Amino acid sequence: MQDNKLNIPLDHIQDGLSLEVVGNNSNPLFYYTDAQYNGEAPYQIMEGRFYHYRFSKKEYCFEPSEVVEPSPFSSSEGRLTPNIYTGTLELNIFKSFDIEVGSVGIEVQSVKASYREDYRFMLEAITDKCTDLLMQANSPVSHNFEADFSNENEGTIYQRFAFIKSIINSDEFKESIYRIITFPSTTWMEELETTDSRKIRRFKNSELRQLINRNPRAKLPLNHPLSKRGLNSMPTRIETTRKIDTVDTPENRFIKHALQTYLKLCSTIISNIKTGTRLFKEVEALSENIENQLSHSFFQEISRPHTLKLNSPVLQRKEGYREVLRSWLMFDLAAKLVWKGGEDVYKANKRDVATLYEYWLFFTLLDMISEIFDIKGKETSQLIKKTNDGLGLQLRQGRHTALKGVYKSGTRNLNIKFSFNRTFSGKKKFPKSGSWTKSMRPDYTLSIWPEEINEDQAENEELIVHLHFDAKYKIEKLIEIIDAENIGSNEDLLSSEKKEERKGKYKNADLFKMHTYKDAIRRTGGAYVLYPGEEKLTEKGFHELIPGLGAFPVRPNKTDNGTSDLKVFILDVLDHFLNRASQRENMAFRTFDIHKKKPNNLKESIPEAYGKNRNFIPDETFVLIGGYKSLAHLEWIEETGLYNFRMDSERGSIILDQQTVSAKYLLIHTFNEIVSGKLFKINSRGPKVYSGTRLHQLGYPFKDSGKGKNYLVVEIAPVEDEEFKNLDWKFSKLKNYKRGRESFKPFTSTLTELMNTINS
Structure with missing residues (x-):
């Protein structure tokens, strides 16, 4: 029942005492008659909302806490703010500020409407999975532990009980018991009865002996077949046996034993916990449920078991029986299971569905x-x-x-x-x-x-x-x-x-x-x-x-x-x-390659990397450094827009690697120079192969470019970027520069390295 106001009687503390809790449409309150069955307090509020409370007598109050905020005007009233807490909120009640006189339980619902069903289902699912894991891990230690509830705190007991309850209270278990009662396993058994000897069609040995010895007897006619064989009389009634269908089988005895074991566990827990707590109410409700099942006439006909035949085909295969057998095995293991993480879900009367x-x-x-x-x-x-x-x-x-x-x-x-x-x-x-x-x-x-x-x-x-x-x-x-x-x-x-x-x-x-x-x-x-x-x-x-x-x-x-x-x-x-x-x-790969070494430092002005120039990354932009032999060679380079490299194995030949092929700039110098400002942009997509004859036809100024020789040639143009104009670079500082006779040998550098050699 939903309402905007709850009046909670507190007659167990003092006659006429009550607690009024007020909400609104956004912060509703509830009263449930079936709350105890679900292990809840009947008076309920919602998580994440706030509510006003007031005692009917001003000398009573709550202790301030994260949930309880007393009014600054009167200690007997204030505000309840449960925040993300869900479960039974046990609030201690004080008289005259310092005398604790009792408590009241208020249930804090989850904002999720299906939280009851979700909680039950998830607990059953976790229990089922844990049992599978236990059956894997339990073989070396299967009977080393028995749960001793008298030596455990309430949080641990609740954690164990929550697993056990999820097994016994599951729909599957209830349906299994109903199936067994409706379609039980039966067997034939012999029952003694005394009957009229004339009704017996076929005599067994035990009955034949009674023909001679049993009393009272009746005299037989002289023409009776037995008289001719020397038997003058026979008993009027004979004790015989008959076969009847019975449910008192080893399998049904096991089912009764399992239910009685569950009931005994509940009694043990109740005797070791505080009355009135969430756990007490839940155990009490489960006990009542099991007692109702055991009170069925079916179980009245079944005796106590002498042995448990767990390898019985009926227990292992028949519908209903196999589910109860599995629940019993799960129960035995769950009673031994300790889940410290369960305290996050159950501790202090919590029912933390989000954590579950x-x-x-x-x-x-x-x-x-x-x-x-x-x-x-x-x-x-x-x-x-x-x-x-x-x-x-x-x-x-x-x-x-x-x-x-x-x-x-x-x-x-x-x-x-x-x-x-x-x-x-x-x-x-x-x-x-x-x-x-x-x-x-x-x-x-x-x-x-x-x-x-x-x-x-x-x-x-x-x-x-x-x-x-x-x-x-x-x-x-x-x-x-x-x-x-x-x-x-x-x-x-x-x-x-x-x-x-x-x-x-x-x-x-x-x-x-x-x-x-x-x-x-x-x-x-x-x-x-x-x-x-x-x-x-x-x-x-x-x-x-x-x-x-x-x-x-x-x-x-x-x-x-x-x-x-x-x-x-x-x-x-x-x-x-x-x-x-x-x-x-x-x-x-790029992340790894970039960060595997310390970064370079370049604070000089260079062209911005955007649009068609977006891939202009200084560390990945390569510059070819090569020589020109004479003024005539320089003039030919500037007129034709070509620059050539030797391809033979002699000194001064270029090494073809990725940096050379992908170079975007060319810096040239002549003999004995260590500083140059002659920077060109390479326009070709890579070097091309020219024969010496072809270079000679283009006016190459050196006679040794004759037949039989080939050259790598790149197409170049003066740089137009303002950032590179009027600059000189001391290329002799570059790490790939070779001194002496090899100083004219072509090599490559990154733009970052080159820009750090600007000759100021």
Whole structure:
């Protein structure tokens, strides 16, 4: 029942005392009659909202806390602000400020309408997965531990009980019990009865003996066949046996034993916890449920078991029985399981569905990733480890859990690592893994790199890619985190967001976090939101799938959890990794190549790199330095716009390498010069081969350019860039310059190096 006002009676503290809680249409209140069945307090408010409260008597008050803010005018009234807390809020009540007189429970609902069903389903799913893991890891320590609830704190007990409850309270278990009662396994058994001896058609040995000895007897006629054989009388009634159909079978005894074991566990827990707590109410409700099942007439006919025949074909195969057998095995293991991370979900009467969603997503993603990649059993079995107090699930917020695998294809094998709560430190220096600034911790990270190298080398050489995913349970629609069409202008949206931020509400914080991961964590290929909705979003950074941002729906649902879109995306990412000519591969190499050495320093004026000149990068712009032999040679160069290099193996010949072929400028000098200002732009796309005869025809001033010799020739023109005019360069400072007889030998330099030799 929804209302704007709740009046909570507190007669257990003092007659006539009550607590009034007031909300409005935006902050509704609820009262549920079925709350105890769900382990909840009947009076309920919603997370993230605020409510006003007031005691009916002014001498009573709440203790101030993060949730309770008393009024400055009266301590008996104030405001409740549960923020992100969900679960039963146990508020201690004081009289005259310092005398604690009791408490009141108020349930804080999740903003998600389906949180009850989601909570139950996710807990069942995690229990089911943990049982599978336990069965893998439990063989060497299967009977070393028994849960001792008398020596545990309430948080640990609740954690264990939550697993057990999810097994027993599941629809599958209830349906199994109904199936067994409706279509039970039966057997024939013999029952003794006393009957008229004349009705017996065929006598057994035991009945034949009674013909001689049993009383009372009746005399037989003389013509009776038995009289002729010397038997003068026979008993009037004989004790015989008959076969009847019974449900008192070993298999049904096991079912009854299992239910009684569950009931005994509930009694043990109740005797070791505080009355009135969430756990007490939940255990009490479960006990009532089990007692109702055991009170069925079916179980009244069944005796106690002498032995448990767990290898019975009926228990292992018959519908209903096999599910209960599995639940019993799960129950036995779950009672031994210690999950420290469960405290994030259950501690202090919390019911943190958002955190449970994060844990559930881990197992859901693990199942999906295991289908795609080769993740060995020993990797997943490490999630369950032997601890001092039982078998521990090694999954907890803030603690790094990583599983490794391999993806094999015909052309490329890849290593993968699936991490939960991995911290990317802000303290590690480039090129090591980590964050550029403060430490970051995404919920899940999928890292991919070539199989032939280890992870550290992949980080150092820019060969690894990280994909980050964050769980956002409270998002239902993408419109909550991205701009939608037909909802107003961007200016209106931004203005609205600014107002919300000033109120402390950060509607786009989830999307901003994805941008933060992408930009802050080194070698991030993408960052994505996982939420229980319907729509997907993938935004590409450039022309390819990654780098990118987006959101994928993953719902707590048994039939369709929505991971199909996410699985297709991961497969597309793998297909992208098989493309060795992708832009991402090129960018990764460029990043590695640029950052592997310290940067050069160039502060001189050079042409700007834009438009057709966009690829004008000083470190990748090469200059040829060559000689001219005489004034006549220089005049020929300037008149023809050609410059030639020798191609033979003698001294002075040019070395053809990538830098020479791709050179964009030519600086020429004559003998004994170490400074030159004669800079030309190379217009040809590369050197061309000219014969000596062809050069002679063009007026080349040297007679040795005759037949049998070939030259490399580039087409040149005076530089027109203002930044290069009226400059002289002391090229003898260049690292490739050779002194002495080889000073005339042509060589190359980068524009950066050349500009740092300007002769002032």
